[in-house]
Amino acid sequence: MSDQIKHECGIALIRLLKPLSYYHKKYGTWKYGLNKLYLLMEKQHNRGQDGAGICCVKSELDPGNPYISRFRSVEPNPIKDVFDKVNKPLKKAKRNNFDINDPEWAENNFPFAGTLYLGHLRYGTFGKNSIDFTHPVMRQNNWKSRNLVLAGNFNLTNTDELFNVLLNLGQHPKAYTDTVTALEKVGHFLDEENQLLFRKYKNEGYDNNEISPLIEQNLDIQNILERASKDWDGGYAMAGLVGHGDAFVVRDPWGIRPAHYYADDEIVVVASERPVIQTVMNLQEDDVQEIGPGEGLIIKKNGKISREMIRVPHKRKSCSFERIYFSRGSDKAIYQERKQLGRLLTPIVLEAVDYDYENTVFSYIPNTAETAFYGLVDGVRNHLVDWKIDQIQKKNGSLSDKDIKRILSFEPRVEKIAIKDVKLRTFIADDASRDDLVAHVYDVTYGVIQKDKDTLVIIDDSIVRGTTLKKSILKILDRLKPKKIIVVSSAPQIRYPDCYGIDMARLDKFIAFNAAIELLKDNGKESLIQQVYKKCKEQENLPKEEMVNYVREIYKPFTAEEVSAKIAELLKPEDCNAEVEIVYQSIENLHKACPNDLGDWYFTGNYPTPGGNRVVNGSFINYIEGKDARAY
Numbered sequence: 001m002s003d004q005i006k007h008e009c010g011i012a013l014i015r016l017l018k019p020l021s022y023y024h025k026k027y028g029t030w031k032y033g034l035n036k037l038y039l040l041m042e043k044q045h046n047r048g049q050d051g052a053g054i055c056c057v058k059s060e061l062d063p064g065n066p067y068i069s070r071f072r073s074v075e076p077n078p079i080k081d082v083f084d085k086v087n088k089p090l091k092k093a094k095r096n097n098f099d100i101n102d103p104e105w106a107e108n109n110f111p112f113a114g115t116l117y118l119g120h121l122r123y124g125t126f127g128k129n130s131i132d133f134t135h136p137v138m139r140q141n142n143w144k145s146r147n148l149v150l151a152g153n154f155n156l157t158n159t160d161e162l163f164n165v166l167l168n169l170g171q172h173p174k175a176y177t178d179t180v181t182a183l184e185k186v187g188h189f190l191d192e193e194n195q196l197l198f199r200k201y202k203n204e205g206y207d208n209n210e211i212s213p214l215i216e217q218n219l220d221i222q223n224i225l226e227r228a229s230k231d232w233d234g235g236y237a238m239a240g241l242v243g244h245g246d247a248f249v250v251r252d253p254w255g256i257r258p259a260h261y262y263a264d265d266e267i268v269v270v271a272s273e274r275p276v277i278q279t280v281m282n283l284q285e286d287d288v289q290e291i292g293p294g295e296g297l298i299i300k301k302n303g304k305i306s307r308e309m310i311r312v313p314h315k316r317k318s319c320s321f322e323r324i325y326f327s328r329g330s331d332k333a334i335y336q337e338r339k340q341l342g343r344l345l346t347p348i349v350l351e352a353v354d355y356d357y358e359n360t361v362f363s364y365i366p367n368t369a370e371t372a373f374y375g376l377v378d379g380v381r382n383h384l385v386d387w388k389i390d391q392i393q394k395k396n397g398s399l400s401d402k403d404i405k406r407i408l409s410f411e412p413r414v415e416k417i418a419i420k421d422v423k424l425r426t427f428i429a430d431d432a433s434r435d436d437l438v439a440h441v442y443d444v445t446y447g448v449i450q451k452d453k454d455t456l457v458i459i460d461d462s463i464v465r466g467t468t469l470k471k472s473i474l475k476i477l478d479r480l481k482p483k484k485i486i487v488v489s490s491a492p493q494i495r496y497p498d499c500y501g502i503d504m505a506r507l508d509k510f511i512a513f514n515a516a517i518e519l520l521k522d523n524g525k526e527s528l529i530q531q532v533y534k535k536c537k538e539q540e541n542l543p544k545e546e547m548v549n550y551v552r553e554i555y556k557p558f559t560a561e562e563v564s565a566k567i568a569e570l571l572k573p574e575d576c577n578a579e580v581e582i583v584y585q586s587i588e589n590l591h592k593a594c595p596n597d598l599g600d601w602y603f604t605g606n607y608p609t610p611g612g613n614r615v616v617n618g619s620f621i622n623y624i625e626g627k628d629a630r631a632y
């Protein structure tokens, strides 16, 4: 994607089901689990760069020893920083001639030599990017089974309501964020469950020392999660550890955020993305399973693994942006889906170039649009087969071998035109002459485009603000002097905010929204903006279940093509000579390409949860009132 939106999160959880000595013997190191955790995180670094953190629970230690260890970092390269910090005591011990390869030494001396790990990569959607908001977050207690560690890829739309529930319980949360709210919610019911079991066993005549292990064995995680999450409105894949060694992962009932796992008799591995588990554990795709919408994966301390229904699943609306852009394109299904997205664009692209195959160059914006590009080229090739048959048949046997050869060997012109100079981005962050430097974030290949003759088709996976297109890509492409530049987006127009874990929360940051507003102004329909504002204000304080997405009315007077044309006008740099056209994927084709992941609220305004309508309502009010804030 040319725009910089990377705002997601990734989770990684590992439970080793055998003692460390087992892995030392079989795989040559007791660090087997920790190394796997590192790999799971590195291979998901696409999901979050604001911060990273890991936590290890060692439930077997004698009282008096810290059994929950955590490191978090918000340094520029947080995964590396976390693991450097974690490994530091090992280096020191080695210098002092301890046998750090001995699993027994590690178990007794190294805080991260355990059998239960939780890792997280953060891109914040709620609250700031400080260390305090970096996951895993912890709720500590002197009873092991009352300790809770949480990390998630999530965003809740009704944090305010949930926060008030906590206040009504008499709590005093230490921060107003969705992460702390979720932690306190689960923590509260964990406390209650502990208390309930304590009373039960006390009544049965057990003494306190006997009761703690009994609670640990019988803690009903399903019940805790059910009660804690029943009123969560949002998308979530939430992973947690309890201090005595239980672990869980719970996914929202719409399946908005992804979560996958693998389990055998040695290990349980959870990660946001499937191919990550596949690569790290060397598995086939069918070995890795999805945690279903509304489901919880529960791993008890004794190694018992179960999948439980936590909330009744709704109609599946998993996030299609995961397929288009966020998740790694190496997943078997996602790769095909991205290709299909490109392929389905063929007819509309060919129409836009007026079927002039000879004077059209096809290319892509690196790096994530590359797969969709292969699909588009595939589509053009297929189309050319029909064209070739037609060319040959038309001449009715009068063609020479040479002519036929020329027709048969005709291929679409596929070139690498745009080159991303990644390093530049960090250098230019705060420079005064920013615009000139921004123009150089991309470079181009010279000598391929026929000046004033060729049309350049360049595919991107999606366009959010379009700033990089305007300030960098189109400017630099225009230097090649194509007659026309067609930017193709493999995703439909992004029209509405996300509120489920991707940080696209403000309407004025969407070029499609700005285009619709401009169109209303151009067509003397400006009053509609105020009408929508009035409707939004009127329902502002209604319960979220009663709210309607009135922002849709902003787009209603116009066809998608009219909005696209306006976007092209807005994104065309002033000094650009080439004609600029923007072509978008249709919603229908998006669903055709990604049939299992129909969550499309950012394109259609169809929010799967009532809180979504409240967020879009708030976003529009913020836009009109000039408030620079997220609406959740």
Ligand SMILES: NC(=O)CC[C@H](N)C(=O)O
Pocket: 007, 008, 009, 122, 123, 124, 125, 126, 127, 133, 152, 153, 154, 155, 156, 178, 179, 501, 502
């Ligand atoms: N992208 C995410 O999943 C963010 C998680 C959580 N809302 C936070 O801001 O920390």
